[in-house]
Amino acid sequence: MNKKTxxxxxxxxxxxxxxxxxxxxxxxxxFSVLLVVAFLxxxxxxxxxxxxxxxxxxxxPFIGAALGSISLGNPIVSYVIAAGLLKSGVxxxxxxxxxxxxxxVGIVQLPAESYYFGKRFALIRNITSFIGAILIGIVIxxxx
Amino acid sequence: MNNKALKKENKNSDQKSSAPKTKIPFxxxxxxxxxxxxxxxxxxxxxxxxxxxxxxxxAQIIPFLVIVFVIMFLNIMFIKPSTIKKHxxxxxxxxxxxxxxxxxxxxxxxVYMWYPLLKELKETGMSNKLVAVFIYNRSxxxxxxxxxxxxxxxxxxxxxxxxxxxxxxxIALTVQKFIKE
Numbered sequence: 001m002n003k004k005t006x007x008x009x010x011x012x013x014x015x016x017x018x019x020x021x022x023x024x025x026x027x028x029x030x031f032s033v034l035l036v037v038a039f040l041x042x043x044x045x046x047x048x049x050x051x052x053x054x055x056x057x058x059x060x061p062f063i064g065a066a067l068g069s070i071s072l073g074n075p076i077v078s079y080v081i082a083a084g085l086l087k088s089g090v091x092x093x094x095x096x097x098x099x100x101x102x103x104x105v106g107i108v109q110l111p112a113e114s115y116y117f118g119k120r121f122a123l124i125r126n127i128t129s130f131i132g133a134i135l136i137g138i139v140i141x142x143x144x
Numbered sequence: 145m146n147n148k149a150l151k152k153e154n155k156n157s158d159q160k161s162s163a164p165k166t167k168i169p170f171x172x173x174x175x176x177x178x179x180x181x182x183x184x185x186x187x188x189x190x191x192x193x194x195x196x197x198x199x200x201x202x203a204q205i206i207p208f209l210v211i212v213f214v215i216m217f218l219n220i221m222f223i224k225p226s227t228i229k230k231h232x233x234x235x236x237x238x239x240x241x242x243x244x245x246x247x248x249x250x251x252x253x254x255v256y257m258w259y260p261l262l263k264e265l266k267e268t269g270m271s272n273k274l275v276a277v278f279i280y281n282r283s284x285x286x287x288x289x290x291x292x293x294x295x296x297x298x299x300x301x302x303x304x305x306x307x308x309x310x311x312x313x314x315i316a317l318t319v320q321k322f323i324k325e
Binding site for chain 1: 169170172173176177179180183190193194195197198200201202205209212213216217220221252255259260262263266272275276279280282283285288291292295296299300303304307308311314315318319322323
């Protein structure tokens with residue numbers, strides 16, 4: 001009984017260590033992004049975003065999805081950036097496409113995905129996911 | 145990432161939360177911190193404005209990071225890749241869709257880490273469409289939902305989650321149509 005309890009405790013401690021290792025690795029990334037976003041919010045005027053994101057329901061999510069597709073990293077980073085963009089007046093349609101494509105489309109991962117599942121699978125999956133990110137953005141725009 | 149590294153990750157597939165050993169995040173933080181130091185000396189008003197903004201953003205996110213940690217802990221503690229493997233194999237049938245959706249949502253760590261396992265599952269009968277469903281549902285991050293809700297609200301988070309699940313099925317059908325098993 002004691003042996004079982006000790007093993008359970010050991011397992012919890014090991015999992016805590018593993019979680020902290022993974023979590024602490026994300027912290028410098030999160031705070032780096034927060035520092036950059038804080039700086040950008042301080043220097044970039046609202047008009048800049050208005051020039052890139054014009055409010056066009058097709059073009060805005062396309063640009064958002066393209067930016068998300070070439071980005072890499074913890075999705076929490078995409079949330080922080082997207083929240084900053086939303087605050088700067090960028091439309092919800094572009095923000096949504098950006099968040100969805102951040103994880104679901106991976107230009108950088110494409111060679112690895114092709115290696116494991118074949119080039120055709122990787123291309124079709126990424127292209128449809130890219131279109132999916134835009135469509136989800138458009139649907140969200142109609143709901144909100 | 146080269147093939148050797150991918151194979152090494154395959155070996156450690158049950159150690160799903162092991163953190164990458166790269167020091168790049170710390171180096172990036174150091175460089176950005178140095179940039180702020182330069183700003184302090186050369187443009188103090190902009191430094192103060194940025195720092196103020198940074199403190200506001202940090203204060204907003206820190207309580208939610210605690211929740212993220214707890215969910216990550218529970219996920220690592222109770223959900224192993226071997227459990228997922230059991231439900232996505234040859235015999236999964238219609239329930240395979242459900243398992244692929246759930247597995248995609250609860251899986252943590254880099255997507256690279258899951259490629260070897262998915263390939264193994266494919267060899268034992270998992271279809272391309274289920275692989276696509278799994279990968280697409282990785283956009284939903286269960287442990288990051290508190291942060292998503294913090295920034296965009298509950299309604300947005302729920303609708304986005306449901307739409308992502310729905311579109312993963314559309315993508316599965318597209319993959320099925322264009323790729324022969």
